Structures are given as structure tokens and as C-alpha cells.
Amino acid sequence: MCFYNQKKFACGDWAWGNFAAKCNHEYRMGETCGMKLVNNTEHLQTQCKLCEKIGIKYRRRQAEMERLTRWRREGSVMIASMERSQTIIKDLEQEIKQLEYERQMKQLNIGNK
Known part of the structure; x- marks a missing residue:
């Protein structure tokens, strides 16, 4: 359950953005747990x-x-x-x-x- 930023396009599609924060479930250095949660959504006026x-x-x-x-x-x-x-x-x-x-x-x- 690591946190990522999200990009939301004018057409309704979205894409994952940059890595934002690590959760406590993964103890190895530099690794993420694999689950993605939205940290912040950036609304874009462009199409995907x-x-x-x-x-x-x-x-x-x-x-x-x-x-x-x-x-x-x-x-x-x-x-x-x-x-x-x-x-x-x-x-x-x-x-x-x-x-x-x-x-x-x-x-x-x-x-x-």
C-alpha cells in the first residue's frame, strides 16, 4: 500500500505518476509493497x-x-x-x-x- 501521485486527463483516463510515500508493509530498503494507493490527484486539461x-x-x-x-x-x-x-x-x-x-x-x- 505505497502511495503514488495520479494524473487524471480531460478524457477521463488516468495514469500513475511519481512515487510519493512508502508504507510500513515493506521492510527491505528501496522496495515497495506492490499495492498502489493514490496520494494526490493532478487534473490535466490535456487528452491521454x-x-x-x-x-x-x-x-x-x-x-x-x-x-x-x-x-x-x-x-x-x-x-x-x-x-x-x-x-x-x-x-x-x-x-x-x-x-x-x-x-x-x-x-x-x-x-x-
Whole structure:
């Protein structure tokens, strides 16, 4: 039951911060007991790294979709570029699904502990 600081992000996720205080259960020098308790919570206005990655993928996907829509509206003859853009959109959607799955699993694991 050693004490650690906690970082709480704007998205609701949190992460362990620095070690704050040692409990009396571990007698060896420099060792901690393994149980973590919150000493102090620092509220951050930023998103966690996983949410930042998801946001970046969404913005990039939106830019590709707008580019593809513009090319179609203009009657572009850049077939290869349009196909490449469609492939990029599909890849980004897969990456977004994977990152969202990772976020859900992280939240479920926290709830089970």
C-alpha cells in the first residue's frame, strides 16, 4: 500500500505518476509493497496519448475524405490519386478501430481491478 501521485486527463483516463510515500508493509530498503494507493490527484486539461492518437487519425481521415470529395466534384481524372486516397481512408478507419478497441480494453481492465 505505497502511495503514488495520479494524473487524471480531460478524457477521463488516468495514469500513475511519481512515487510519493512508502508504507510500513515493506521492510527491505528501496522496495515497495506492490499495492498502489493514490496520494494526490493532478487534473490535466490535456487528452491521454491514446485519445490524442485517435483524434489525429480522425482529422487525417476527414482531410482525405474532403480531398476525395473535392476531386469527384471537380470531375478529376486523377484516378490513381483517388484510389490511393480511398486506400488511405480504409487504412485509417482500421487504425481508428484498433485504437478505440485498445481504449475500451484499458477501461475494462481498470474496472476489474
